[in-house]
Structure formats: C-alpha cells, structure tokens
Amino acid sequence: MKKVLAGLALFCTVSLNGFAADNPVLRFGTDPTYPPYEYKLPDGTLTGLDIAVGKAICERAKVQCEWVETGFDGLIPGLNAKKFDAILSSMAPNAQRQKVMDFTQSLYQDDTRLISAKTAPLASSAQALNGKTVGVLQGSVQAKYALEKWRSQGVNVVEYPDQENIYADLANGRLDATLVVATAGQAGFLVKPAGKDFAFSGEAVKDPVLTSTSAIGLRKGDEQTRQKIDSAVSQLKQDGTISALEKQFLSAL
Template sequence: MQISKRLAVLASAAVFSLFAGVAMADGEKLVIGTEGAYPPFNNLEADGTLTGFDVDIAKALCEEMKVECTFVTQDWDGIIPALIAKKFDAIVASMSITAERKEKVDFSKKYYNTPPAIVVPKDSEITEATAAALAGKLLGAQSSTTHSNYAEAHMKDSELKLYPTSDEYKLDIANGRIDAVIDDVVVLSEWLKSDDGTCCKLLGTLPVDPVINGEGAGIAVRKGETALADRFSAAIAAIRANGKYQEINAKYFPFDVYGDSD
C-alpha cells in the first residue's frame, strides 16, 4: 500500500537524521502516533480530525523543532509495538514514563503530570477514595495503563474489570454495571463536566505511587533513539519558556497540569 511505503520512508528519514547527529533540517517529516480515544488529551472527532491537549502540544513541539508532523491513531494496547514496528516515529498519547516501559522505549522529559482519581455514581454509598472503601466493589479501568496497574497493586480486594478504551468503562458506570472507575483526575474531571458525565461524581484523588505512576507523561521513541527524545525534551523546555505551553494549557484546563518543576 502507498501509505505503508510512505510511513517506511518517513521512519527511515528520521533514523537517518539521528545517526547523522545533526539538528533536524527544515522540511523534515515525523509521524506522531496517538490513541484518539482519551479526551481531553487526545480524541478522534466525527469528522476525522484529531483534537486535544496531547495533539496541540505535539504540534507546538514540531513547530519548535522545525519539522513537519503528521498524525496516525493506534489502539492503546498496540501502541508501543506499533512504534517499535516503525508505523510512526514517536508516541504523544499521555503515556506515563515508567521503569517497565523504559525497557521497551526511550522517553523525553515529562510534558505533564497529574494524579489518578476515583469516580463513582452520584447515588453511590462509597464515600472515600481508599482501598478499604472499594473492597468488594467492581472497579473499572482502561487496560494496559498505569491506572489499571495501580488498581491491581493497591486495590487487591476490589474486583477489577478492564476495558480497551475509557469510553467503554464510562458507558458501564453510567448504566450501573460497575461500582467505580479509576483514571487520571483530569480525564475524569473533564468527563464529569460533559453531558455524558452527569451520572457520576469525583470521589477524590489517590496517593501517587512513583513506581507505578512514573515520572509524568512523556514522549516515547524507539529504544536507542535518544537524540530524538532529547530534541523533544529541549522543545518542551522551550515552549514552557516562551509561553506556548501555558497558552495550550489554558485552552483545556484552569490549572497548570505540568506538575512540580523538575
């Protein structure tokens, strides 16, 4: 297929620039992979456009790096294998930087860092966002995420139900099929503001586990492509310094999602 050939050419161009060890030239192209099913960070709209904080940040970074970027969507469970297979050059999809993932890919510095939280139906008898309060309850989470890993480690007395995307657990809790869900506090808060989120309420945030939750969300690249990761890190610092990051942040959130300074 022509698309596959084009992606292969783009990946080859990216690798060539890395081995050359020089700054990216004007007109160079990169393909960015994202999920497209994790609003407000990334979402594939009905008209086929990609929107969200991740997408706007990626565009700003590409502009700062003076590279032409295109986007492709990929299901979350297969997003790291797809990167390794060179279907795209980098992942910008709210991927937490964890030790486990570092065994497979390299990361830029973080571009945001927010804690996990618990949501329950508005009429729920659960009153605390604690493992004890959720014991014996059916807890929903998106599979292959730090949030599902957190639940498995810290909420062993809950029954965990995993979903391919966040949209599916939202549907189940809205229809009374599960007792609670765990996800990023921003994702859950933004959902509760929408018409679809009127079913439920935010119970509270959870203590961050540095081992599981990692160092924040970073941009993943193939193992060994540290030069590209470093360029993304430099671009993150640049848009933080020139105000572009704050402009994008304010478009989506009333507070700074970057977290504590490094």
C-alpha cells in the same frame, strides 16, 4: 511524473529514523479516546492538548507531523515495531516502561482519581472497594496499579480497550467506579450529560507506579529524536506555549 509520484508515496511511508534530513516527518502514535488530551471532533479531526503540543513540537523542529491512531495497549508494541516514531498519548514514564523505551522530559503533571456515583461515594482504597467493580484503561498505569494493589484484595478490576467504553458502562451501572487521570475524567465524563450524577471520590491515589507526569515515549537508544523533541519542548516551555495550551484545553475543567 508517475515515477516521481510513486517515489514520493513510498518516501512518505518510510518511518522517520531520528529526524533524518531527507525525511522530515515525525509520526506520533496516539489513542484519541482520552479528552482533553487526545480525542476526535464530530468531523473526525484530531484535537486535544497532546495534539496541539505535538503540532507545536513539529513546527519548532521544522518537521511535518503525522498521527497514527491505535489503542493505548498497542502503543508500545507499535513504537517498537516502527509503525511510528514517538508516543504522544498521556503516557506516564514509569519504571516498568523505562525498561523497554525511553522518554523525553515531562510535559505536564496530573493526579489519578477515582470516579463513582454521587449517591455512592467510595474511598480510593482496596478496603473500601472490596467487592466493587472498577474499570481501567488497558495498558495504563492506572490498570497496572489496580491489578497489582486492588485485585488481590477483593476488588473486581476490569480492563477496557478505551476509556469511552468505561464511561458508558459506569453510566449504565455496570461499573461502580473508574480509576483515571483527573483532567481526563473531568473532561471526558464528568462535564458531560452522562456524567452529571458522578463525581471524584476519595483522595487522589498516590503510588510510585502512578507517576503524575506525562512525557513522550521513544524507542530505546533513539537519542537523535529525543534531543530534537526535548529541544523543541524546552523552547515551548520557555516561551509559554505549553502553558498557554494547558490553559486553553484545561481551564474550563
């Protein structure tokens, strides 16, 4: 019996490789610091739109979901090191990422917005932000955009390992603004007591690097996993499940 249990334990630690029939486990990598998409309840339970979508995908694909938590900047290296099988963490499939990984079809769309104090509104341009300090999530498309487009124009762009620390420094006056996915900024900061004196500032930022879609990231060439996930996502879109989950997690924003 001990040998059987030991074998099962080893079996569960081996990475899924394209939904192998003898190992029906799909491991998602995620950074649970980005409500309403992925975050933790006070008891440590993972929740959020992406978590709910991931569970629905696993149910349709008839596999078991497992979640591997890591910082956003470590998600792509973790995927390529086979620490997990796919990334489900509000990741935009921009051109740079597509060079090193594959993506499923899109899940949903959103805008990128600037957040600043209500008493100090800022336009979302390099000229308006000259001399200001803007916090961005390390490894995100918002960080890439701000570093490439704003830093050379005199904007002090500061990268953080997680968005929660950005909100804390913004509330404490250490930052003038943050550039963030709109629904994440609303749910993670603006609707909370710490964000009561802050608001979206300027227009949504538009740029090819800031693709407004979110998709699931995969290792290059893992067509079997992509096809399985895409099939499940198509079913969830067709029967209204994803739409219902969006309403559940985003309607109160």
